[in-house]
Amino acid sequence: xxxxxxxxxxxxxxxxxxxxxxxxxxxxxxxxxxxxxxxxxxxxxxxxxxxxxxxxxxxxxxxxxxxxxxxxxxxxxxxxxxxxxxxxxxxxxxxxxxxxxxxxxxxxxxxxxxxxxxxxxxxxxxxxxxxxxxxxxxxxxxxxxxxxxxxxxxxxxxxxxxxxxxxxxxxxxxxxxxxxxxxxxxxxxxxxxxxxxxxxxxxxxxxxxxxxxxxxxxxxxxxxxxxxxxxxxxxxxxxxxxxxxxxxxxxxxxxxxxxxxxxxxxxxxxxxxxxxxxxxxxxxxxxxxxxxxxxxxxxxxxxxxxxxxxxxxxxxxxxxxxxxxxxxxxxxxxxxxxxxxxxxxxxxxxxxxxxxxxxxxxxxxxxxxxxxxxxxxxxxxxxxxxxxxxxxxxxxxxxxxxxxxxxxxxxxxxxxxxxxxxxxxxxxxxxxxxxxxxxxxxxxxxxxxxxxxxxxxxxxxxxxxxxxxxxxxxxxxxxxxxxxxxxxxxxxxxxxxxxxxxxxxxxxxxxxxxxxxxxxxxxxxxxxxxxxxxxxxxxxxxxxxxxxxxxxxxxxxxxxxxxxxxxxxxxxxxxxxxxxxxxxxxxxxxxxxxxxxxxxxxxxxxxxxxxxxxxxxxxxxxxxxxxxxxxxxxxxxxxxxxxxxxxxxxxxxxxxxxxxxxx
Numbered sequence: 121x122x123x124x125x126x127x128x129x130x131x132x133x134x135x136x137x138x139x140x141x142x143x144x145x146x147x148x149x150x151x152x153x154x155x156x157x158x159x160x161x162x163x164x165x166x167x168x169x170x171x172x173x174x175x176x177x178x179x180x181x182x183x184x185x186x187x188x189x190x191x192x193x194x195x196x197x198x199x200x201x202x203x204x205x206x207x208x209x210x211x212x213x214x215x216x217x218x219x220x221x222x223x224x225x226x227x228x229x230x231x232x233x234x235x236x237x238x239x240x241x242x243x244x245x246x247x248x249x250x251x252x253x254x255x256x257x258x259x260x261x262x263x264x265x266x267x268x269x270x271x272x273x274x275x276x277x278x279x280x281x282x283x284x285x286x287x288x289x290x291x292x293x294x295x296x297x298x299x300x301x302x303x304x305x306x307x308x309x310x311x312x313x314x315x316x317x318x319x320x321x322x323x324x325x326x327x328x329x330x331x332x333x334x335x336x337x338x339x340x341x342x343x344x345x346x347x348x349x350x351x352x353x354x355x356x357x358x359x360x361x362x363x364x365x366x367x368x369x370x371x372x373x374x375x376x377x378x379x380x381x382x383x384x385x386x387x388x389x390x391x392x393x394x395x396x397x398x399x400x401x402x403x404x405x406x407x408x409x410x411x412x413x414x415x416x417x418x419x420x421x422x423x424x425x426x427x428x429x430x431x432x433x434x435x436x437x438x439x440x441x442x443x444x445x446x447x448x449x450x451x452x453x454x455x456x457x458x459x460x461x462x463x464x465x466x467x468x469x470x471x472x473x474x475x476x477x478x479x480x481x482x483x484x485x486x487x488x489x490x491x492x493x494x495x496x497x498x499x500x501x502x503x504x505x506x507x508x509x510x511x512x513x514x515x516x517x518x519x520x521x522x523x524x525x526x527x528x529x530x531x532x533x534x535x536x537x538x539x540x541x542x543x544x545x546x547x548x549x550x551x552x553x554x555x556x557x558x559x560x561x562x563x564x565x566x567x568x569x570x571x572x573x574x575x576x577x578x579x580x581x582x583x584x585x586x587x588x589x590x591x592x593x594x595x596x597x598x599x600x601x602x603x604x605x606x607x608x609x610x611x612x613x614x615x616x617x618x619x620x621x622x623x624x625x626x627x628x629x630x631x632x633x634x635x636x637x638x639x640x641x642x643x644x645x646x647x648x649x650x651x652x653x654x655x656x657x658x659x660x661x662x663x664x665x666x667x668x669x670x671x672x673x674x675x676x677x678x679x680x681x682x683x684x685x686x687x688x689x690x691x692x693x694x695x696x697x698x699x700x701x702x703x704x705x706x707x708x709x710x711x712x713x714x715x716x717x718x719x720x721x722x723x724x725x726x727x728x729x730x731x732x733x734x735x736x737x738x739x740x741x742x743x744x745x746x747x748x749x750x751x752x753x754x755x756x757x758x759x760x761x762x763x764x765x766x767x768x769x770x771x772x773x774x775x776x777x778x779x780x781x782x783x
Contacts, residue, residue, distance in 0.1 A: 135318075136159060136402075137160070137220055138158055138159075138234055139159055139397060140392075140393045141156030143441065147444040151202070152202045152204070153495060154218070155197070155198070155488070156197075156198040157195060157198065157393060158198060159319070160194065160196060161190075164198065165179060166202060167217040167219055167244075181202065184201070187201070189506065192321035195320070199495070201495045211286045213248055214246060214247055216244060216247065231243055250290035255739070255741070256289060256739050257736055257738055258294070258676055260297050260677050260679060261678025266425070266682070268681065268682055269680070271678070274736040274753040275443060278753075289443060295450070297650070297681075298449075299395055301454060302377070303380075303452065305425070308394065309380045309387075310408070311400075311426075312387050312390040313338055314405070316338070322385075322516050323384070324517055325517055331350060335517075337384065341410070344411060344419075345379045350383075381455070385518075392484060395433075398430065445492075446538075448489075448549070450592040458478070459552055461562060462558060478527075479530060482530045486505075494535070504522065508522040533553070534553070536550040537549055543745075544586035544646075545580070545581070545586070549590060551591060555567060555569070556628045557570075587745070589646070589647045589648070590647075591648070592649060594647070595647050595673060596714075597652065598730070599695060599698075636671065637662055643669050644670055646672045647671060648675075653678045654675075654688055655735070655761075656675050656719075657672065658719070660715070660716050660717075661715040661717075672747050676736065676752060682734055689728075692730045719764060722764050731761055735754040737752055737753075750762065
C-alpha cells in the first residue's frame with residue numbers, strides 16, 4: 121500500500137545522511153529487499169550492473185518499493201522492496217550502488233556516504249544470487265559486552281578473500297539473540313540514551329510503572345544498573361518484581377543480568393542501530409552517567425569491551441552490505457525465558473508495564489529483523505506502526521492507545537516463521553510465539569511448537585527430497601544437559617535452568633519425530649541451531665522408516681558468547697560416559713528409537729564433542745542436500761574447526777572458503 125507522506129525536515133549539518141545500512145535481506149532474482157536507516161527521508165535509486173559490457177541499470181525507489189517509517193525527529197527506517205521486470209542472473213557477481221538523489225546536484229553513492237562499506241579497490245558494493253543453497257553461514261547469540269571477539273567478523277574475512285561468485289555463501293542465517301534486550305552493559309545503555317537524544321527518537325507514556333513516561337525513565341537515578349527498582353511497587357503488581365515461581369528466586373524478567381533491561385521502543389531501536397553500524401557511535405561522547413562509587417569500576421570494565429566491539433562494526437556493516445541475511449528471534453531478542461511456560465505468559469502479559477516492555481521489543485524486531493525475511497505478511501502491522509508514530513503529543517511522546525493496540529496485534533501474530541522456495545527447501549521456525557502449553561501444570565515448560573504449527577511444518581516439508589530447517593534451539597541437544605533440565609522441571613523450577621529444548625514437552629517431541637518418519641517428508645534433513653553457547657554436530661538416523669531419514673543437527677553458538685569453559689568440559693565428559701552408544705540410559709530417553717552419532721571437532725584434545733568458542737558456523741552441501749563439510753570459524757582468527765567422523769579425523773583448513781580449498 122502507498123506510504124503516508126513524510127515531510128522532509130531540515131537536515132542537521134552534523135548528522136550523516138545514512139545512519140545504518142544497507143543490509144541485504146531477502147534477495148531473489150526478481151525481488152531485492154534491503155534495510156536502511158537515514159537521518160531524513162531519502163530519495164533513493166538502486167543501480168545494478170553485471171558483466172563487463174552490460175549498461176548499468178538505474179531504478180528509482182519510489183512508492184511501494186521504498187516505504188519510509190519515521191521513528192524519531194531525525195531517524196527514518198527505509199524498507200526497500202524492489203520487484204524487477206527481468207530476473208537477475210544467478211551465480212554471477214552483481215555490482216550495486218544505492219544512490220541518494222539530490223536536487224540540482226549529482227547523486228551520492230555508497231563511496232560518498234559510507235566508504236567503509238566497500239572492500240579494497242572496489243568502487244561499488246556487490247552481491248551474488250546463488251542458484252542452490254550449497255554453502256551457508258549461520259550463528260546466534262551476539263552479546264556486545266561479552267569479552268570474546270565478534271563472530272560476524274568471520275563473514276567479512278571470508279568475503280574479503282578473492283574467489284569466484286559460485287564460491288560465495290548463499291546466505292547468512294542468524295538463528296536468534298541478534299541483540300540482548302535483557303542483558304545490556306552500562307556503556308551500551310549510555311550510548312543508547314545518547315542516540316535517542318541526538319536523533320530525537322520518539323518517547324512514550326508508560327502505564328503501571330513508577331515513572332510516567334520514557335523521559336522520566338531516562339532521567340531517573342535508578343536508570344543505570346538498578347532498573348528492577350523501577351518496576352511497580354504496589355502489592356497487586358508484586359508479580360513483576362518479587363513474586364517467584366514455586367520458590368525459584370527469578371522474577372518474570374528472569375535474566376540474572378536485568379540491571380539495564382531495555383524498556384522503551386526507542387531504546388530497542390537505538391540498540392539495533394548501535395549493533396549493526398559504526399556510524400551512530402560517531403555521534404556520541406564519552407561522558408559517563410551519574411553512578412555510585414560501586415558502579416564505576418563495573419562501568420569502566422564494560423567500557424573496554426564495548427570499545428572493542430565498536431572497533432569491528434565497520435567490517436560487520438561491510439559484510440552485511442554484501443551478503444543476504446535472514447534472521448529469526450530467540451528469547452534475548454525480547455527477554456530471557458520468553459514464553460517458556462504458560463505461567464510465565466500469564467504473569468508477563470497480565471500487567472500493562474511488563475506487556476509493554478515485551479511488546480516494544482517485538483515492534484523493534486518487526487522493523488529491524490522480521491520485515492526483511494518476508495515483507496508480504498507485514499502490511500497491516502506497518503500500517504499500525506504509522507498510526508502509532510503519527511499519534512504523538514507536543515513532546516513527541518506516542519499515544520498509549522495505538523501503541524497498545526499494535527502490541528496486542530503482534531502478540532497474536534502467527535507469521536513470524538518463513539519458508540524459502542530454494543534448493544534444498546529452507547524452513548525457518550518460530551519456536552517462541554506458537555508454543556504447546558501444558559494444560560496439567562502451568563509451570564511445566566511449553567513445547568516449542570504447538571499442534572497447529574507442527575502440522576504447518578509438516579506441510580512445508582512434503583515431497584521435498586531434502587530440507588534445511590532453522591530451529592533456534594537444537595532439536596537434538598546434549599542429553600545430559602536436557603536430563604538436568606528435565607529434573608529441574610519435575611521439581612517445579614524450569615526457569616532456573618532455561619528448560620527450553622524440544623524433548624522437554626512429550627507431545628511436541630513425539631509429533632516432531634513422527635513428522636520425520638512420514639514417508640512423504642524428506643530423506644535428508646539439516647537442522648541449523650544456536651542458543652546454547654557451544655557448538656556441536658550430531659548425525660541422527662530415525663529408525664522405523666525404510667531408507668532413512670537421515671538428519672544432521674548442526675549447532676553454532678555463539679557469535680559473541682561462550683559457555684563457562686570448566687563447566688562445559690565436565691558436561692562433555694559426563695555426557696560421553698553416561699550416554700555412550702552402549703549405555704542402557706539411552707533406553708530411558710525419547711531418543712531410544714534413534715541412532716545418534718556425534719561428529720568430533722578436529723581440534724579436540726581428548727575426544728570432546730562440544731566446541732566452546734565464539735565464532736560462526738559454515739556448512740557446505742552436496743547435490744542431495746547433505747552436508748559435505750562442516751566448520752566452525754573462530755572469531756579470534758585461529759584456524760577453523762572441522763567436525764569430522766571419528767574414524768576419519770582430519771585437520772581443519774587454515775581457511776574454510778570452499779570444499780575445493782580444503783587441505
